[in-house]
Amino acid sequence: MNDLITRIQANIGHFSKSQKLIAKFIIEHYNKAAFMTAGKLGLAVGVSESTVVRFATELGYDGYPQLQRALQEIIRNKLTTVQRMEVASDRIGNKDVLETILLSDMEKIRNTLEEIDRDVFNKVVEEILSAHCIYIMGVRSSAPLARFMSLYFNLLFPNIKLVHTNSESEIFEQLIRIGEHDIFIGISFPRYSKRTIKAMQFAQKRGATVVALTDSTFSPLVPCANHLLVAKSDIASFGDSLVAPLSVINALIAATSMRKKEEISENFNLLENIWEEYQVYEKTFNWQDKR
Numbered sequence: 001m002n003d004l005i006t007r008i009q010a011n012i013g014h015f016s017k018s019q020k021l022i023a024k025f026i027i028e029h030y031n032k033a034a035f036m037t038a039g040k041l042g043l044a045v046g047v048s049e050s051t052v053v054r055f056a057t058e059l060g061y062d063g064y065p066q067l068q069r070a071l072q073e074i075i076r077n078k079l080t081t082v083q084r085m086e087v088a089s090d091r092i093g094n095k096d097v098l099e100t101i102l103l104s105d106m107e108k109i110r111n112t113l114e115e116i117d118r119d120v121f122n123k124v125v126e127e128i129l130s131a132h133c134i135y136i137m138g139v140r141s142s143a144p145l146a147r148f149m150s151l152y153f154n155l156l157f158p159n160i161k162l163v164h165t166n167s168e169s170e171i172f173e174q175l176i177r178i179g180e181h182d183i184f185i186g187i188s189f190p191r192y193s194k195r196t197i198k199a200m201q202f203a204q205k206r207g208a209t210v211v212a213l214t215d216s217t218f219s220p221l222v223p224c225a226n227h228l229l230v231a232k233s234d235i236a237s238f239g240d241s242l243v244a245p246l247s248v249i250n251a252l253i254a255a256t257s258m259r260k261k262e263e264i265s266e267n268f269n270l271l272e273n274i275w276e277e278y279q280v281y282e283k284t285f286n287w288q289d290k291r
Helices: 002-014 017-028 038-045 050-057 066-080 082-090 096-116 119-128 138-158 168-174 194-205 243-259 261-277
Strands: 134-138 158-163 183-187 209-214 227-230
Touching: 002 017, 017 038, 017 050, 038 050, 038 261, 050 066, 119 209, 119 227, 119 243, 134 138, 134 194, 138 158, 138 183, 138 243, 168 194, 183 194, 194 209, 209 243, 243 261
Parallel strands: 134 158, 134 183, 183 209, 209 227
Antiparallel strands: none
């Protein structure tokens, strides 16, 4: 945030009168500006949409969307729950909530597909396949993602450790045996978890390969990671949109399972027999049985 404000202040002498109004609004209301279209921002300060676009190019951006994304990346972790509610209310307004949220989620998956580094993804798959032990950690809103990944990886690999977070000391106790032949996958999205970051730092110091699954290159998880998987997230309401990271996790599960297809087919056949014997799943009705 300081870098962007510094750029605005450094260039303010070159701005037109209208652009100075935009600059002042961003400095004073950056949390709102980050989620306003160029038209809405122009309306808020009394200038045209084209003036807002020219303001973004004055700052060195390709256009207003790039300036908007830069603001969003920087401030998203700073918003309180109350501020998130206000932002969501402003963005949705009188629109159909269901349609707005689902379309937003679709956009996040599309942006993730366009921007994710395929070479890094493939490298992470290789690291997972060769790891002696796979540690997975995600807390608060990221906890379901970590549990989902560990659930399916447990079916594929013998040594999966889902790191629990009841207390900070317990985290390090669970990581005491982590080493250079292991991999640690840290998952966190705004607001970022300090516990996840500290665990990643610890794993990195112990020589483990550390993977960050997070929302941007600005994430505080990045300095702690050997590999970065970016999955777009957003504030659609006071909750987080996590469909894109879940899709990336699905892709990791699919990619690793395909590489271990022959090895795991026997295990799955055994599991099917166990599930049947102990009635793990409800049987679906087959109309052919009643003919």
